[in-house]
Amino acid sequence: MSAQDRHVAAPTLPRLSPSRLEAWDRCPAAYRFEYVLRLPQPIGDQRPRLLGSVAHALLEDYLRETIRTGERPPLARVAAIASGLLEQDGVPGAGADLIREAVELVTRWLAQWTVPLESMVAVEHALAVDAGGQRVEWDAPEAFVRGRLDLVTVAGPQATVLDWKSGWLSEDEEGLRLAWAPALYAGLLWAWAPRLEEISVEYHYLRTGRITRVALTRAEAAETLRWARALASRIATALAAPDDPGAFPPRPSTACATCPWVNRCSAGQAALEGMDERPIPDDAEARRLAGLLLAGEARVSRLRERLKQYLGDRAPLTLD
Template sequence: MDDEAPTPEPPPALSPSGASTFEQCPRRWRFRYVDRLPDPPGPDALAGTFAHRVLELLCGEAAADRTVERARVLARMVWPELAESDDFAALDLDADGVRAFKWRAWSAIEGLWDVENPATVEVHATELRVDTVVGGVPFRGVIDRVDVEPDGLVVTDYKSGRAPSARFAPARLTQVLLYAAALEAESGTRPVRARLLYLGQRSVDTTVTRDTLDEASEGLRRTWDDIRRSCEVDEFPARPGPLCGWCAYVDRCPEGSAAVAERQARREAEEAALLALAESA
């Protein structure tokens, strides 16, 4: 790494997003959490943030007031805050782009009613901050929502991306299981379920047990140990792959740049082959 780069040190606490970033690519983790380089959200991520904010406010309302009409009012209230932000300005959208962004964000908000009726949910807390120790690791994060159901507490997290197939669902659920472990550590009460609400699609749920919490906590511990070792030796290898094309730091990463160029060349070769096949038909 650059001799003038900051000396890497483990963070004071690990969040689910920080752990996930390191697991995907230690090099990107260093750029973001050690070098503190900007990592502005893209339009999909920013639209998801906007939807989260509106749904947070909606679920803070009385149950009978959690309607689509009220969500529209809240969205209009929140919009100026987002529209004036640096992250939104960085998208540099024209008028058509802004309309498409609003449509994407509203589709996520309205998609809540495809997976549940919020008027029937007993909300215990929204945007609940947790700062505790999970599996021996200092842990912090923000839980989108904690619900009360007849058999106990349920940790709920909104997702505006595509719902995973059954094969990949367990890995996606790790985040909410860590939140469940943190909630138990702070309150002494173990949630009975954890779920991801994929807005406009479906709910992905899991039962919270000692075994599922231990498995998630052990994974967090392994990642924490790997981060500490990487910081000690100042080695953060790149893990090039399909996501490099969406990485804010790809221009700083030779391996990532090479992966993007390789994929582009392969795509162009495939298109040329298809065109040649069509012309010869």
């Protein structure tokens, strides 16, 4: 590590996860709303997060049982796991309808899954590294990047990290290579199992069955960790002034369309107003906008049903 790296990797760096790094990279203003001010998300925006949490919980229990017994349980086991989640309030805020939707997503994905049982080695694998990329305990004071790997499979000198995605939006291979999480996952896994020669990361989209895969090198993982240290230094500077919005500048983009904080952000609202006036530049943006449209239509449908349930026999609402 160079003298410059040692300076950047000072103990004052905040402890981060791949998702937090991506959140800052996407929009520092949204990062402040969620992680610094810890503002409650609007109720309507919590459903995608809750759906992802339930789907992850179902897959975790199912796959832990698979590894423990050495054979795949019947798909009906997913519904039984879900019943336990509902009875025990395993995911606070998740109701019966949402849990049923998660069961459908997970069952459909498992029905087409072909990963060999003997290659599965860890589920929800919690790993941490210090600023130099060395493995440390999860709660160690020097832990810098921490991450939970949804599923790790190993075949000889090669390993794969599988990451579940329950939303409508998906990344292509180029987008996956530019994201923070894949290379950081690879770095975490290499710190845990340094004899591995190759690590791939796969995003599994439960709604569509699509799988996006990227193979990573040690050099790419190390370079991403260096970038993470530099970014963490900027985050630390901003965190020193948590009450100053100027330390957390907004970064308007098409992501504003699904941001739960957009009503608090004038830059995000302006971005949405101008978004419809710009031509679509390429296929990648067209796919992204199509995903936003699907997500928006699904949300409108849910809101319509909630309003119907509320109104019932009540008089029609008068809107100001």
